[in-house]
Amino acid sequence: MPPASQPHALLRRLAMPLIHAALITFTALTMIPFAWMIAAAFKTREDFLRSIFLPAGDGFLGIAWDRLTVENFVRLFTELGIGRALLNSIFLASVTSLGATLCCAMGGYALAKYRYRARRPLTNLVLAALIIPGPLLLAPGYQLLYQLGLLDTYAGLILPALAPAFGVFLFRQAMLNSVPQELIEAARMDGAGEFRIFFTLVLPLVRPMVGAYLMITFLQTWNNFINPQVVLQSSELFPLSVAINSLRGMYGTDYGLIMSGTLVSIAPVMCLFLLLQKEFISGLTSGAVKG
Amino acid sequence: MSAAPPSPSRRSVRAFPAWAPWAFIAPFLVVFCTFVIWPLISSLVLAMQRTYGPGYTRFVGLENFAFLLKDPAFWKAVRNTVVFAAGSVFIQLPLSLGLALLLNRPGLRGRSIYRLAIFSPSLVGLVFVGILFRLVFETRTGLANTLLHELFPAFDPEFPWLQTYVMPSLILAALWLYAGFNMVYFLAALQNVPKDLLEAASIDGASPWQRFRHVTLPAIMPVAGFVVLLSTIGSFQLFELPWILLDNSAGPDDRGLTIVMYLYQTGFITGDLGYASAVGWVLALMLMGIAVFQRLFLSRAEEL
Structure with missing residues (x-):
């Protein structure tokens, strides 16, 4: 045994506990703002000012459970009509993600699995579109929606989001990697139509990508603020992102109310993700790793 | 037929x-x-x-561009944006990589729980992070000050996060939001590191740093380059987080003004879509410059 191995062995034995300590610290720092928000959503204003997390008392674990209240949520849904905004968000995110996933899968298929003259220029067009920054289109896009009469409509929000170049690119990669050309040709020999091949053969083969992309676009639409803020004017059309922000403008010091509104806004996507996290993470990174 | x-x-x-x-x-x-x-x-x-x-x-011809380049507010926005991008690349990404390296340790228990917990803020939209952290950074009643004051009684409970330290607050909020997101990318990249090469280096007596520098880093370089590019470009389009965090404004003395916020203010608050388009083009040119620069720089780094 070399002489240096004594401290080395000690270090190696300590490594795992140190790694856990570092990870636990960072995990705690990540979770504390969530815990604070959830606690604040169930507290009265007095308790918010008196305690950082849950109010102390003589209940289970030394917490005054009976002082917690759902009053904030009741006000949110009865007085302030947040239910409407929640439904708006669900509608916008579902329609946009379904439409965008279909359009991008079709576009990606056209670029990956057909050999024709325009394939190369079209692929380059998609790649070039990846570098166009969104904010550049904000002002001219607004003018266009004004000219088309689509301001303050859901069509004005959904239509431009239906075919992002990034999605087409992701599906092109996925199809290149996981749809064998021979399979498509065999189906064609059997007399299957082009759309039948796409829907019954190709889409099932890229199912992980479909699932991941549905979630990515659902999340993006749900969390989008600037587009609905710019396009929509009627408050009954507002999704949660815009509605909670304008709620904050009116009730800025009512912390419990603001935090319960934020909780209502992020809980649905959190739950969705927890159910489908494996597919989501693998889809998220597939573009980067397979490149 | x-x-x-x-x-x-x-x-x-x-x-x-x-x-x-x-x-x-x-x-x-x-x-x-x-x-x-x-x-x-x-x-x-x-x-x-x-x-x-x-x-x-x-x-008005090129007047918008001429005015833009002379407007001190625009340059302030550029400076803030660059500071934020630097914070993302030099603070957030190394931290994400560090977390990924820790999580990638063979035999680590509870890996998927750590990963899930640290990733979870990425699901929260920028608006909601803004609203949450607006209250977290509140003086006296916010989480940051009450908790820090509780732990270290000497800490000033009136510490003016959003009044004076706007950029550090922004970088902290973004760190909370994105550290786990980038960690997932690095973690995926670390799966490409050849394990036999790491073992061989270890047997040859290479120190952990040498193994990282000469085996791990070259293997993750393509993804690292992608992540750096992604977060620089994302940083340059920063708008919602500071806008919400600072109560729908650029903050005191424009301390949180970013390029896209400047675009939004001129286009949709002042109502000059032409000027906002000019800002958009300047931003697009900057991003193209960054992409080209990183291409050159990173392809050189990959050769090293």
């Missing part, structure tokens, strides 16, 4: 109808031409106009 009999030649495969690829690409093309190409062209025209709302315009 019927399928050609199979023969060894390449042409034997039954051809698809010529319309087929166009039918599949059509939805993308229609939407893309209408909502990307057309606005892109019209923004070139718009950038040379002064507009009052979407309906009234006046041609």
Whole structure:
């Protein structure tokens, strides 16, 4: 045994506990703002000012459970009509993600699995579109929606989001990697139509990508603020992102109310993700790793 | 009409109808031409106009650009944006990589729980992070000050996060939001590191740092380059987080003004879509410059 191995062995034995300590610290720092928000959503204003997390008392674990209240949520849904905004968000995110996933899968298929003259220029067009920054289109896009009469409509929000170049690119990669050309040709020999091949053969083969992309676009639409803020004017059309922000403008010091509104806004996507996290993470990174 | 009999030649495969690829690409093309190409062209025209709302315009040539380059507020926005981007690349990404390296340790228990917990803020939209952290950074009643004061009684409970330390607050909020997101990318990249090479280096007596520098880093370089590019470009488009965090404003003394916020204010609050288009083009040129620079720089780094 070399002489240096004594401290080395000690270090190696300590490594795992140190790694856990570092990870636990960072995990705690990540979770504390969530815990604070959830606690604040169930507290009265007095308790918010008196305690950082849950109010102390003589209940289970030394917490005054009976002082917690759902009053904030009741006000949110009865007085302030947040239910409407929640439904708006669900509608916008579902329609946009379904439409965008279909359009991008079709576009990606056209670029990956057909050999024709325009394939190369079209692929380059998609790649070039990846570098166009969104904010550049904000002002001219607004003018266009004004000219088309689509301001303050859901069509004005959904239509431009239906075919992002990034999605087409992701599906092109996925199809290149996981749809064998021979399979498509065999189906064609059997007399299957082009759309039948796409829907019954190709889409099932890229199912992980479909699932991941549905979630990515659902999340993006749900969390989008600037587009609905710019396009929509009627408050009954507002999704949660815009509605909670304008709620904050009116009730800025009512912390419990603001935090319960934020909780209502992020809980649905959190739950969705927890159910489908494996597919989501693998889809998220597939573009980067397979490149 | 019927399928050609199979023969060894390449042409034997039954051809698809010529319309087929166009039918599949059509939805993308229609939407893309209408909502990307057309606005892109019209923004070139718009950038040379002064507009009052979407309906009234006046041609001003390159005046918008001349004014923009002389406007101290624009340069303040550029400076803030660069500071934020630097914070993302030099603080957040190394931290994400560090977390990924810790999580990648063979035999680590609870890996998926750590990963899930640290990733979870990425699901929260920028708006909601803004609203949450606006209250976290509140003086006296916010989480940051109450908790820090509780732990370290000497800490000033009136510490002015959003009044004075706007950029550090922003970088902290973004760190909370994105550290786990980038960690997932690095973690995926670390799966490409050749394990036998690491073992060989270890047997040859390479220190952990040497193993990281000469085996791990080269293997994750392509993904690292991608992540750096992604977060620089993302940083340059920062708008919602500071806008919400600072109560729908640029903050005291424009301390949280970013380039896109400047664009939003001129286009949608002042109502000059022409000027906002000019800002958009300047931003686009900056991003292209960054992409080209990183291409050159990173391809050089990969050769090292």
